Amino acid sequence: MYRQGMQQVVMTLALFCAVVVAEPVVAATRLYDQLGGEVGVVAIVDQFLFKLADDKRINHFFVDTNVKRFREKLIEQFCALSGGPCTYTGDSMQQSHAGMDINLAAFNALVEDLIEAMEQCKVATGAQNRLLALLAPMHQDIIEKP
Amino acid sequence: MNRQKIAHVLVGLWLVLLAPGAAAWNAAALVPNNSRILATGGATQIEGQAGGGIVPWAVLAGYGSSGEVGGSGFYTHVELKDYSLEAFGAAVSFDNRMELSLARQEFDLGTLGRALGVPDKELRQNIFGLKLRLYGDLIYGVLPQFAFGVQYKHNLDFGIPAAVGARHDSDADFYLSAAKLWLAGPLGRNVFANITLRHTRANQGGLLGFGGDRGDSREVMFESALGFFITRHIAVGAEYRQQPHKLGFSPQSDWFDAFVGLFPGKHVALVAAYADLGTVATLPEQRGWYLSLQVAF
Numbered sequence: 001m002y003r004q005g006m007q008q009v010v011m012t013l014a015l016f017c018a019v020v021v022a023e024p025v026v027a028a029t030r031l032y033d034q035l036g037g038e039v040g041v042v043a044i045v046d047q048f049l050f051k052l053a054d055d056k057r058i059n060h061f062f063v064d065t066n067v068k069r070f071r072e073k074l075i076e077q078f079c080a081l082s083g084g085p086c087t088y089t090g091d092s093m094q095q096s097h098a099g100m101d102i103n104l105a106a107f108n109a110l111v112e113d114l115i116e117a118m119e120q121c122k123v124a125t126g127a128q129n130r131l132l133a134l135l136a137p138m139h140q141d142i143i144e145k146p
Numbered sequence: 147m148n149r150q151k152i153a154h155v156l157v158g159l160w161l162v163l164l165a166p167g168a169a170a171w172n173a174a175a176l177v178p179n180n181s182r183i184l185a186t187g188g189a190t191q192i193e194g195q196a197g198g199g200i201v202p203w204a205v206l207a208g209y210g211s212s213g214e215v216g217g218s219g220f221y222t223h224v225e226l227k228d229y230s231l232e233a234f235g236a237a238v239s240f241d242n243r244m245e246l247s248l249a250r251q252e253f254d255l256g257t258l259g260r261a262l263g264v265p266d267k268e269l270r271q272n273i274f275g276l277k278l279r280l281y282g283d284l285i286y287g288v289l290p291q292f293a294f295g296v297q298y299k300h301n302l303d304f305g306i307p308a309a310v311g312a313r314h315d316s317d318a319d320f321y322l323s324a325a326k327l328w329l330a331g332p333l334g335r336n337v338f339a340n341i342t343l344r345h346t347r348a349n350q351g352g353l354l355g356f357g358g359d360r361g362d363s364r365e366v367m368f369e370s371a372l373g374f375f376i377t378r379h380i381a382v383g384a385e386y387r388q389q390p391h392k393l394g395f396s397p398q399s400d401w402f403d404a405f406v407g408l409f410p411g412k413h414v415a416l417v418a419a420y421a422d423l424g425t426v427a428t429l430p431e432q433r434g435w436y437l438s439l440q441v442a443f
């Protein structure tokens with residue numbers, strides 16, 4: 001029974017790989033290019049800011065935020081993280097979120113808004129996940145108490 | 147303490163836990179904002195807890211994150227060669243910390259019922275579930291999310307289980323489980339894995355009672371799940387669930403399923419699976435399909 005089970009697992013995996021490989025393979029290119037380069041990153045950040053402004057769960061965090069600076073720093077940050085030709089010149093994640101009492105729920109809500117923004121910009125699933133994977137570790141500097 | 151007492155204590159405990167949960171919710175300390183990311187509440191497994199199809203996972207029902215309340219309801223149908231099973235129930239989770247669930251299973255004896263000419267045509271049981279997140283988060287951090295769970299099960303039709311040698315009509319399973327989602331795994335896809343170790347003496351998940359002529363002690367059984375998110379809305383995967391073997395009248399096989407989970411949005415999920423439960427109560431090759439609908443918040 002167990003052996004048969006393993007066989008079925010292998011079959012399932014083979015099927016999965018067939019499905020995924022059928023998509024155009026873009027793994028070799030830079031994440032920055034997968035996000036659409038400068039134009040793409042700017043579009044993602046702008047969509048993201050619209051989503052944040054509309055999100056009643058967390059928009060109260062941003063009432064006093066200098067949106068122009070926030071937008072500029074986010075673009076720099078996403079560009080630099082994804083291997084683009086930028087340098088992040090903003091404050092550290094720890095400094096810029098200190099004392100805001102951001103909990104995991106707020107963090108999740110913001111991540112969800114970013115995902116929605118990337119969906120809207122038609123960013124491929126793999127590229128979305130890669131950017132999220134680069135941002136996720138920042139939770140430890142942003143969330144008040146894990 | 148005799149069995150009856152343990153049963154009452156466990157159900158009592160379950161009810162007592164509902165009170166603080168509901169109180170906290172009521173005091174508006176918890177909000178139904180469902181901030182957790184899509185699919186991170188899993189589907190609802192056959193015993194009513196957040197999980198896959200046959201395995202309870204370390205995740206909690208619904209989409210409530212810290213300071214929020216979440217929940218889910220489900221209906222599942224499993225159609226095997228000679229039997230069918232229906233399950234339905236609801237779960238609620240508080241602060242992404244504690245999950246309480248209630249489920250009913252109704253197992254149609256089909257062929258076997260007619261062959262035995264027994265009066266009972268089905269085996270039913272109620273399941274009270276409790277799950278506590280002990281540590282960690284499914285997505286954030288290096289370590290997995292850990293949970294401790296209890297499933298207290300109570301048979302409503304004990305005639306057949308007793309006749310084939312089951313010792314008890316109710317019992318509790320205890321388990322520890324760990325789950326992790328890796329962002330951007332192979333080919334940029336998110337990969338999910340879960341391991342659950344269950345202390346149990348349930349025959350066919352409890353539908354054939356607990357303990358038997360081959361032994362009455364609980365054993366640690368291994369359960370696992372592996373999933374891949376093709377997109378954030380579609381997951382494919384497989385599960386394995388080892389079973390104790392306490393009844394001499396029939397072999398008891400381990401369970402297996404291969405699933406496709408659809409998460410169009412946070413309020414609905416649909417799981418379709420191929421299930422192989424092996425030999426069930428003397429009838430071999432119990433394979434078939436599994437369909438589960440979940441509503442969640």
Ligand code: HEM
Nearest residue numbers: 058061062065066073074077090091096106107110135138
């Ligand atoms: C991975 C997640 C996050 C990233 C990458 C991120 C990134 C940034 C960046 C680059 C800045 C600008 C820093 C500067 O001005 O030098 C910033 C500021 C800010 N962030 Fe975040 N952030 C994250 C999560 C959050 C969350 C969860 C919240 C609250 C819900 C939040 C609220 C804010 C606010 C209010 C500011 C503006 C502070 C000010 O006005 O100076 N951030 N964030």
